[in-house]
Amino acid sequence: MIRPGDYVLVTEAEPVYITGAVLSPGGIYLRDQLMLSRAIAMVGGARKEAKLSDVKIFRQVPGSTNQEVIHVDVAAIKKNQKPDFLLQPYDVIEVSEAGMFSSSRIGSTLMGALSGGMTGAISNTSMLLPTRVIY
Numbered sequence: 001m002i003r004p005g006d007y008v009l010v011t012e013a014e015p016v017y018i019t020g021a022v023l024s025p026g027g028i029y030l031r032d033q034l035m036l037s038r039a040i041a042m043v044g045g046a047r048k049e050a051k052l053s054d055v056k057i058f059r060q061v062p063g064s065t066n067q068e069v070i071h072v073d074v075a076a077i078k079k080n081q082k083p084d085f086l087l088q089p090y091d092v093i094e095v096s097e098a099g100m101f102s103s104s105r106i107g108s109t110l111m112g113a114l115s116g117g118m119t120g121a122i123s124n125t126s127m128l129l130p131t132r133v134i135y
Helices: 036-042 072-080 106-128
Strands: 017-018 026-029 053-058 067-072 092-095
Touching: 017 036, 036 053, 036 072, 036 092
Parallel strands: 017 092
Antiparallel strands: 017 026, 053 067, 053 092
C-alpha cells in the first residue's frame, strides 16, 4: 500500500512514431508488447490509399548510428497469413501510399480521370454554343 510521503518509481514510456498514409500520423507511447497492427489502429488506421503490403520500420541498431529497415506485410497480418510484428522503443513506422496505378487505387484514378475529362468536355462545349441575352 502506498502512503503519503512514500516514493514511487514511475517509468516513462518510450515513443514509437508512425508516419505516412495513416489518419493521424504522430507519436504514441510504447506499452507492453505493442504490436504493429495495434499501433496503426491507435493512430486511426491506414488511409484507403495506403500500401499495407510493404510497411517500413526504421529501427536504430544498438550501439551504432546506423538503422535497419524492416519490411512488414501488414495486409498479410490482417488476413492472419503472417504473425504480427512486435515494436521496440523509438521505432519509426512509415506507411507509404500505393502508386496511382496500383491495384488498390486504379479504380479511383480512372474515375477521377474520366470525371475530370467529362467536366472539361462539357465546359468546353458550352463555350462553343451561342449565347443569347434577352432583355
